[in-house]
Amino acid sequence: MGKSYRQGRLSEEIKKSISSYLLNGVKDPRLTSHLLTISGVEVTADGSYATVYVMPLVLSGEDRDEVWKEVHDGFEHAKGLFRKKIATDIKLRYAPELIFKLDSSMEYGRHIDELIDDIHRDEPKDDGEDNE
Secondary structure, three states, X not given: OOOOHHXXXXXXHHHHHHHHHHXXXXXXXXXXXXXXXXXXXXXXXXXXXXXXXXXXXXXXXXXXXXXXXXXXXXXHHOHHHXXXXXXXXXXXXXXXXXXXXXXXXXXXXXXXXXXXHHHHHHOOOOXXXXXX
């Protein structure tokens, strides 16, 4: 089944609310010391849970898992503040419970690109001539 119109609209509003709060309201250094992208939000059919997909920018000298743990801890610590902000911004009686997950789609895409490049690199070059 596809997403209902309300679920899609609620997802976008939650994404917008969290993004604006990250820019203007959060003071937690675990969240402010990294560049973060909220790549998507999925809301359950009854609106009680919202899965927020977060993509932190990892610099070349940093450990990806360590950065994600730090960012995830910051989001978990500020979960109540995010729910309150969402409820006031969107005027919801009950704000959904937030679940924060790492969005690894960019890394997966990069991995697929590397595999495709390897396949093309291993192919013999066709120079267009018939060698009979």
